[in-house]
Amino acid sequence: MSYKKINLKKGITIHNINTNKFKTNLCAVFLTFPITYENATKDTLIALMLKRGSKNLKTREEITCKLAELYGAEFDSGIDKSGDNHVLKFYLESINEEYLPKKEDLLKKSIEVLLDIVFNPNIEDNKFNEEYLEQEKNNLKQIINSKIDNKTMYALNRCIEEMYEGKPYGIYKYGYVEKLEEITAQNLYEYYKELVSTCKIDIFVSGMNSNIESILQGNEILKSLNERMPTYVKHGSSSNSNDEKLVEEKMDVSQGKIVIGMDLKLQNDNEKYSAQIYNTILGGSASSKLFQNVREKASLAYTVSSNYMKLKSNIFIRAGIEIENYQKALEIIKKQLQDMQNGNFSDDDIKQAKTTLIATINNIQEEQDIEISYYYGQELADKAMLIDEYKNNIEQVSKESVINIANNLKINTIYFLRN
Numbered sequence: 001m002s003y004k005k006i007n008l009k010k011g012i013t014i015h016n017i018n019t020n021k022f023k024t025n026l027c028a029v030f031l032t033f034p035i036t037y038e039n040a041t042k043d044t045l046i047a048l049m050l051k052r053g054s055k056n057l058k059t060r061e062e063i064t065c066k067l068a069e070l071y072g073a074e075f076d077s078g079i080d081k082s083g084d085n086h087v088l089k090f091y092l093e094s095i096n097e098e099y100l101p102k103k104e105d106l107l108k109k110s111i112e113v114l115l116d117i118v119f120n121p122n123i124e125d126n127k128f129n130e131e132y133l134e135q136e137k138n139n140l141k142q143i144i145n146s147k148i149d150n151k152t153m154y155a156l157n158r159c160i161e162e163m164y165e166g167k168p169y170g171i172y173k174y175g176y177v178e179k180l181e182e183i184t185a186q187n188l189y190e191y192y193k194e195l196v197s198t199c200k201i202d203i204f205v206s207g208m209n210s211n212i213e214s215i216l217q218g219n220e221i222l223k224s225l226n227e228r229m230p231t232y233v234k235h236g237s238s239s240n241s242n243d244e245k246l247v248e249e250k251m252d253v254s255q256g257k258i259v260i261g262m263d264l265k266l267q268n269d270n271e272k273y274s275a276q277i278y279n280t281i282l283g284g285s286a287s288s289k290l291f292q293n294v295r296e297k298a299s300l301a302y303t304v305s306s307n308y309m310k311l312k313s314n315i316f317i318r319a320g321i322e323i324e325n326y327q328k329a330l331e332i333i334k335k336q337l338q339d340m341q342n343g344n345f346s347d348d349d350i351k352q353a354k355t356t357l358i359a360t361i362n363n364i365q366e367e368q369d370i371e372i373s374y375y376y377g378q379e380l381a382d383k384a385m386l387i388d389e390y391k392n393n394i395e396q397v398s399k400e401s402v403i404n405i406a407n408n409l410k411i412n413t414i415y416f417l418r419n
Contacts (some may be wrong), residue, residue: 046195255320358394
């Protein structure tokens with residue numbers, strides 16, 4: 001496997017992951033730009049509208065037929081929040097050319113279709129199709145309203161909203177129902193044109209693709225895109241400073257949800273590896289302190305875990321509990337945080353955490369989309385760390401550095417969803 005980064009023009013980057021490990025080529029286009037309350041809903045609608053058809057493939061049916069012609073290629077798209085940025089993601093997966101019955105430029109054709117969908121939308125009279133837009137606005141309204149259905153994710157989102165109130169990271173990634181009314185087919189297209197001319201553009205190709213540079217440099221759509229100083233957020237805002245804020249919300253639920261959002265002050269980038277070890281010991285595996293002490297020994301939680309959000313330097317503890325067990329569960333969770341500060345964990349715990357993390361890192365190269373996500377994360381962090389270097393950095397973590405992480409962690413918000 002080799003990884004090469006090529007700056008096609010200012011603000012537009014090609015990432016060539018050349019590997020013979022897979023029977024498919026996976027092409028992806030990521031558009032990255034700051035997330036705002038005003039535009040978050042428009043961003044999601046653009047992702048939904050582009051799936052409906054391009055200038056050359058005017059309907060979903062035509063896209064489906066074209067994918068069938070490309071030996072059953074698959075197209076997908078979505079939207080993510082990455083730090084203080086919104087990211088529109090578009091993927092097209094097609095079979096490697098060496099597995100075809102006869103030689104043809106399948107990779108080139110696949111890339112042309114993907115770029116056509118993203119950068120050449122189906123526009124009439126300087127606007128998106130109004131009928132399609134109304135359908136997608138209704139679909140998006142249902143998506144936004146259904147966020148309450150998954151109580152675990154709802155509780156996490158609410159905790160983030162409270163911690164980052166009034167800041168970009170607190171914005172819900174799919175947008176807001178109250179913003180739908182003001183979006184028209186015309187102003188959405190105007191916004192799309194502005195977005196495409198200013199956002200950061202990353203094009204990833206994973207597979208047997210040694211000639212990808214010449215394919216992309218010769219592509220007419222890419223030639224037509226302007227250079228730009230891309231508007232995206234490299235270093236996002238920190239959370240609002242709280243003295244252990246408690247937020248309680250009542251809803252018709254049978255199971256309580258606790259989310260504890262914590263801020264982590266890092267002195268340097270290397271401490272991110274110690275933070276990953278800390279999180280794995282605390283709540284990132286089945287042998288973690290939270291799982292063993294809150295769920296197994298005390299039987300106070302159905303589920304309990306922790307997650308380290310690298311881009312924002314936050315750790316979130318999440319637990320599903322019987323509502324009457326709230327105080328007891330909180331007490332034992334805080335005891336685990338205290339134990340970590342006091343160094344009450346063993347060298348074996350560190351060794352096991354390293355083994356767990358390295359197994360996860362090894363898995364990066366086993367899935368094309370995960371590998372693309374890894375290199376995209378490196379791009380956003382302005383790094384170019386190969387997998388072996390990443391593993392080596394994990395191996396170097398000491399017990400002292402993990403204790404240091406524990407002592408630089410502060411509870412910001414405790415969110416409790418109850419009946």
